[in-house]
Amino acid sequence: MRRMDVLSVGLEGMKGHMVRVEAKVRSDKEQFVIVGLPDASIKESKERVLSCLHALDADLDMKKVTVHLSPADKRKTGTGYDAAMLVAVLREVLDEPIPFDDRTCILASLSLDGRLEPFHGLIPAIQQAVQLGFKRILLPPVDVRQLGDSLPAELVTLSDTRQLLDYLRGQLVMETADVQVMEDRSDTARTDEPSTDFSSVRGHHDVKRALEVAAAGGHHVLMTGPPGCGKSMLADAFPGILPDLPNDEMLEVYSVYHLAKESRGFSVRPPYRSPHHSASAISLVGGGTYPKPGEISLAHRGVLFLDELGEFSRKTLDMLRQPMESGEVTISRVRQSVTYPASFLLLAATNPCPCGYYGSSERYCTCTPQQIRAYQLKASGPLLDRLDFVLTLKSVGLKEDTPAETSVAIRERVTRAHGKQQARYGGDGLNGTVPGSRLLATSGLTDSQLERIGTLCFEEKWSNRTQVKLIRLARTIADLAGIDTVSEEAIQEAVRWKRQAAIAQQPPITQQPGKE
Incomplete structure (x- = not known):
């Protein structure tokens, strides 16, 4: 009967796969070879593994050691396979057996004196190991308390190779005393709280309602209006009405930031990213010689705010279309393709024209119709078609003193709506992101309502996506109203928002030469 190989986890972006580590030792000229498409850092692992083998008094005189990382057709990167390779070799050279089962994996690098060390990518490797179904994960001495107590796997921290071998042999292992703190450790689980509350925003009651619906269902929003009308203030307050992240999503977001080497604590609050309009396509989507997550991945499970949308290049904006639909982005390079999660809510703001005052009642617009049209066409039709709300804002006077709801009160309603959607879709998404077939199967709409919506879209010449x-x-x-069926009032409100968006997207009329 073939014994179980030592198991570890490899990463392609944020996608994990099981790696089987095999070793063969035979009498030959002394040599240590690693095969299975290893990168330079793994090829250097042989020196660390050999040093630890000698420290454990393993006899390798006149022995050729071959280590195979399977599957052989997937490129392996990083130093996280060190400890697994060491155990695989020791199982060949030691007389005493070292048992290993298919529910256990090892994720640790090695020092020359046998200490188990953390490595870059450890957090996403743990997260993917859980996704792959491992029930026991052997780790270096890192503080795993911040990963939460709800993980369906046992995280075992071990200090050195001797403790690792004792644990695998079933011997008692004392708890590690010297615990290293993981990167970007935050003393609090609540960070990124917005500085602006919805109650401090004067007026804009329709806009606040639209933002509440957007937060409740994960719908994309574009706000357009003259300078100073409140677009940035509303965007700053928007994260405050989003619900807290559950433990599995917290770990997923933390893993993305760990891979990108970005500073963010282990926070229950959704991420909020606001890249400058001069950002390149690579910084926004991700990539580079050694691909890393971009802004859309750093906004995963949160908000991507694009201020001054008209100043972004059209090519950069069009690169958002596919991630907005699929919830992930795949970066292809000659050597490899990596996939990162990118399920974000797009919140954008723009002026209606270069001077900012087209359609304003306060100042005259100095732009020509051609300039206005060129400015507005920075966002292509297919991108605008993916936006659920296109809101036109007007300036509000300081005398507007109508009492407004706080972000906490709105967040409570949004949280309840999220709970209904998670129960309906089994935690697989929100109304704005769940696949259309599943949405239609669980929408609660009657046949007459569906027929009426189809007829309306045909009359208005709206696309199937709009339907x-x-x-x-x-x-x-x-869901915000707390009802299981879709009422006529809900349909009418949805149609009203779409008609407002269609009006806002109409280009300015260009005068023909020689006509008044």
């Missing part, structure tokens, strides 16, 4: 968007919006509005 599904109307159903998504209506379903979210019904």
